[in-house]
Amino acid sequence: xxxxxxxxxxLFPRVAQSIADALGRDVxxxxxxxxxxxxxxxxxxxxLDIVFRLERAFGVKIPRGQIVESARGDLPESEFxxxxxxxxxxxDRLRRYLEEVPPExxxxxxxxxxxxxxxxxxxxxxxxxxxxxxxxKGAGPAS
Amino acid sequence: xxxxxxxxxxxxxxxRARGVLKxxxxxxxxxxxxxxxxxxxxxxxxxxxxxxxCLRPVAGVAGKVLAPGKPPAAPLLxxxxxxxxxxxxxxxxxxxALASGREAVKLEACLGPMLPIEKFDDPERMRSLxxxxxxxxxxxxxxxxxxxxxxxxxRIEREGxxxxxxxxxxxxxxxxxxxxxxxxxxxxxxxxxAMIRLAEPVAAASLGLTEGSAxxxxxxxxxxxxxxxxxxxxxELEASLERVDGSSARLRLSxxxxxxxxxxxxxxxxxxxP
Numbered sequence: 001x002x003x004x005x006x007x008x009x010x011l012f013p014r015v016a017q018s019i020a021d022a023l024g025r026d027v028x029x030x031x032x033x034x035x036x037x038x039x040x041x042x043x044x045x046x047x048l049d050i051v052f053r054l055e056r057a058f059g060v061k062i063p064r065g066q067i068v069e070s071a072r073g074d075l076p077e078s079e080f081x082x083x084x085x086x087x088x089x090x091x092d093r094l095r096r097y098l099e100e101v102p103p104e105x106x107x108x109x110x111x112x113x114x115x116x117x118x119x120x121x122x123x124x125x126x127x128x129x130x131x132x133x134x135x136x137k138g139a140g141p142a143s
Numbered sequence: 144x145x146x147x148x149x150x151x152x153x154x155x156x157x158x159r160a161r162g163v164l165k166x167x168x169x170x171x172x173x174x175x176x177x178x179x180x181x182x183x184x185x186x187x188x189x190x191x192x193x194x195x196x197c198l199r200p201v202a203g204v205a206g207k208v209l210a211p212g213k214p215p216a217a218p219l220l221x222x223x224x225x226x227x228x229x230x231x232x233x234x235x236x237x238x239x240a241l242a243s244g245r246e247a248v249k250l251e252a253c254l255g256p257m258l259p260i261e262k263f264d265d266p267e268r269m270r271s272l273x274x275x276x277x278x279x280x281x282x283x284x285x286x287x288x289x290x291x292x293x294x295x296x297x298r299i300e301r302e303g304x305x306x307x308x309x310x311x312x313x314x315x316x317x318x319x320x321x322x323x324x325x326x327x328x329x330x331x332x333x334x335x336x337a338m339i340r341l342a343e344p345v346a347a348a349s350l351g352l353t354e355g356s357a358x359x360x361x362x363x364x365x366x367x368x369x370x371x372x373x374x375x376x377x378x379e380l381e382a383s384l385e386r387v388d389g390s391s392a393r394l395r396l397s398x399x400x401x402x403x404x405x406x407x408x409x410x411x412x413x414x415x416x417p
Contacts, residue, residue: 021365024365024367024406024408043369044256045203045204045256045367045368045369046367048203048204048232048233048254048256049203049204049254049367051232052228052233052235052254064230064231064232
């Protein structure tokens with residue numbers, strides 16, 4: 001389910017404000033390409049805070065692990081990651097799903113625990129866009 | 144002395160719960176952070192019970208904590224929580240504590256990450272204690288009357304609109320027996336209490352008041368606990384003035400060890416500000 005650039009442009013300001021509020025930063029620090037962990041110093045509590053702020057701001061539900069589950073798609077978990085590392089096919093799924101992330105960042109071997117390092121503000125904009133689409137269809141959580 | 148700050152869960156309905164905390168004899172009003180801890184603990188009991196005592200929340204985010212400068216005196220705190228959402232990620236709640244009908248503290252948009260209860264306590268002990276709380280109420284024998292020992296920062300330095308200090312989480316304290324039996328963690332509300340008390344003289348001075356001036360109200364926003372504080376940890380605290388607005392001052396609070404541990408914003412108001 002591709003997210004359009006119009007959707008990204010429309011949603012970015014409110015998503016950026018939610019992220020800025022969660023991280024105690026000025027909204028001007030939060031750019032579309034900003035990496036949540038490496039650029040904005042987000043930690044695990046911040047990810048929870050951001051997700052809940054987005055849920056509240058947009059009236060959507062974003063289940064735990066939504067990004068990875070959506071990237072994995074119909075690939076069985078056992079083929080997505082083995083012994084804490086993302087498989088090559090899993091990495092390919094991630095790379096295609098997180099198209100806003102530069103492809104060179106998807107390097108094997110890739111620890112599953114490092115997946116959040118890939119996330120940018122645009123990742124969350126798209127997460128919200130998909131959740132809003134699902135909500136408008138009256139369906140469950142977004143993919 | 145224990146750190147169980149709910150004596151009885153007096154009523155539950157979908158999404159809401161009420162409880163009571165009896166203050167120890169001689170305590171003339173619960174400090175705001177103690178009242179906030181009590182409200183948080185009531186929310187935690189509800190969350191634990193709904194998870195089947197598999198998960199429990201820990202301190203995470205307090206969107207807003209509002210309290211009068213002087214806690215209203217009463218032997219009991221009446222606690223109320225509203226659970227806005229609860230799943231295996233976190234509990235989100237708001238609530239309040241009333242002392243003789245007067246608001247001792249109000250909490251909004253609080254988030255407690257849910258973690259496996261067995262890492263902190265015996266699930267069956269918690270189940271049993273919960274049963275006690277919802278029936279006759281907690282017997283004092285379990286861990287004694289509640290305590291909220293206010294830990295004073297040391298090596299306080301003030302320059303202009305900034306105060307810095309050191310806070311040592313006690314290596315041993317009775318409250319660790321309840322917080323938590325399987326993993327001793329210095330309570331976030333005790334840390335927040337120390338951070339606010341570091342800020343109060345800075346706020347007073349910024350408004351031209353004497354350092355000991357008593358605030359008329361304290362409003363904390365965006366308090367976030369980023370890491371557990373272990374017994375014996377030494378934290379660097381900082382309170383820095385952001386702005387003065389009429390009769391109140393807004394400050395940024397932080398606590399760090401090798402990495403940031405806690406951050407918060409606080410607005411402290413005074414009645415006597417010129």
